[in-house]
Amino acid sequence: MQKSSVLVVDDDPNTLDSVRDVLLHAGFEVDTAATGRDALGKLLDEKQPAVIVLDIRMPVMDGRQFLTVVRAYHRLASIPVCVLTAVDLAPQLTESVEVVMRKPFRPDELVANVEALASRGVRDGTS
Amino acid sequence: MGRRSVDEPVKILMVDDHPANLLALEATLEPLGETLIQARSGRQALREIERHELALVLLDVRMADLDGFETAALIRQHDRARETPIIFLSAIHTETHYARQGLSLGAVDYIYKPFDPDLLRDKVRSFVTLHRERRARVSAESALEMKDLILGVLGHDLRSPVTAICASAELLLKDETAPERRAALTRINSSARRMDRMVRALVDYARTYFGSRIPTLLAPARMDHICRRFIDEIESTHPSCAIELSVVGNVEGNWDADRVAQAVGNLIINAVEHASGAVRVDVAGGADEVTVTVCNDGTFPDALRASLFEPFRKGDAGSRGLGLGLFIAREIAEAHGGRIELASAAGAPQTRFTTYWPRHPRAA
Numbered sequence: 001m002q003k004s005s006v007l008v009v010d011d012d013p014n015t016l017d018s019v020r021d022v023l024l025h026a027g028f029e030v031d032t033a034a035t036g037r038d039a040l041g042k043l044l045d046e047k048q049p050a051v052i053v054l055d056i057r058m059p060v061m062d063g064r065q066f067l068t069v070v071r072a073y074h075r076l077a078s079i080p081v082c083v084l085t086a087v088d089l090a091p092q093l094t095e096s097v098e099v100v101m102r103k104p105f106r107p108d109e110l111v112a113n114v115e116a117l118a119s120r121g122v123r124d125g126t127s
Numbered sequence: 128m129g130r131r132s133v134d135e136p137v138k139i140l141m142v143d144d145h146p147a148n149l150l151a152l153e154a155t156l157e158p159l160g161e162t163l164i165q166a167r168s169g170r171q172a173l174r175e176i177e178r179h180e181l182a183l184v185l186l187d188v189r190m191a192d193l194d195g196f197e198t199a200a201l202i203r204q205h206d207r208a209r210e211t212p213i214i215f216l217s218a219i220h221t222e223t224h225y226a227r228q229g230l231s232l233g234a235v236d237y238i239y240k241p242f243d244p245d246l247l248r249d250k251v252r253s254f255v256t257l258h259r260e261r262r263a264r265v266s267a268e269s270a271l272e273m274k275d276l277i278l279g280v281l282g283h284d285l286r287s288p289v290t291a292i293c294a295s296a297e298l299l300l301k302d303e304t305a306p307e308r309r310a311a312l313t314r315i316n317s318s319a320r321r322m323d324r325m326v327r328a329l330v331d332y333a334r335t336y337f338g339s340r341i342p343t344l345l346a347p348a349r350m351d352h353i354c355r356r357f358i359d360e361i362e363s364t365h366p367s368c369a370i371e372l373s374v375v376g377n378v379e380g381n382w383d384a385d386r387v388a389q390a391v392g393n394l395i396i397n398a399v400e401h402a403s404g405a406v407r408v409d410v411a412g413g414a415d416e417v418t419v420t421v422c423n424d425g426t427f428p429d430a431l432r433a434s435l436f437e438p439f440r441k442g443d444a445g446s447r448g449l450g451l452g453l454f455i456a457r458e459i460a461e462a463h464g465g466r467i468e469l470a471s472a473a474g475a476p477q478t479r480f481t482t483y484w485p486r487h488p489r490a491a
Binding site: 086108 | 282283286287288289290291292293294295297298301319320323342344360385
């Protein structure tokens, strides 16, 4: 079976690396981006990931802005998103993503959530 | 940046090299009830400027050594007094060009001696009011900035490193078999999680301190799963503790699972830290609500009953936390429309807390 790919977006390099390592350990193919803008660049230029793991508070383009753009692009709108955040989110934001996890996360839970999203495939409808 | 009452007296500096004139000023302004500071020379005035935040300076023009104009120019050099209003008082320099010189130095008024006491008092009063308004505005702004700083820095910036620490320690634990290395990694993980709970408690406390409720995101959840998940986490980081979970009835509802885990978790951690035997967690489904009871064999200190839910509780010598656990547990229960009670009798050889969670709380 081919490995699912995950794009991880977080501005804290240590968090980014630890999320990457947890997902690599679980058998995913992982790409990383340090800002929403980098992530968007990768999504537009390269093969699309099965799942995006997204931090919210980031400089340059934060998670909210990133989500707004991603959900507006027809080609990207169906990629499921797991938000990984240390801040409390507004309900409107949580409704536009599949999973919200609070930091510090449990690695096993992250893997379980990402596996579920990857096997489910595209989002039901676009919001 | 201290928290000052807006009604606190403001400070007025009176500068004159004749003691009799200072006395006359003091008698005139005393009824205002503000703090009056005296300076006998321009130099002394500059020293006072460094020591105090002033609402107003009353400055005699004709003084030996530094005169009033020179003093005013030096006062303006001072960061703290760049904007402080200055009123010149003068008996001799009655020609208008002196007054103009004073005003060009940023004086707000130029008053000739002998002055009319009522008029001077009224003028000073209006400057005091202006200063108070400005002070209130600045203090409100800095309180808001402080709120953003505390919630932002603590809530996000401090928690990011903890996220990396916990995830990395748990990742290493997956493949580690050597007992002493497993123990070390478990210590890293449990200490970082404990730190995160304290950081989160401080953020939540700051939120309530600034007048907001703890936010909740309601979603369908099962109370036994919420408790099981937290107990697993505590057992993995505190391998020696024993926690028994019992479940009765329908325990489904609409809650913020993460917040409920935080509230119940605070009770479980307290129970574990103060128990000699097992800790029991009983989850029970009622008609409209689900209760979670956390019970251990410790006797609850009577002295603490009255101040149970107060933040930063003192006197709990056995606790390693901030004294915010119960306060926040109650805030979270109330944010769900629920409540929390200490259910055991005074002196009983057990401590039992019960939390009540309505199945369908209204969204916060």
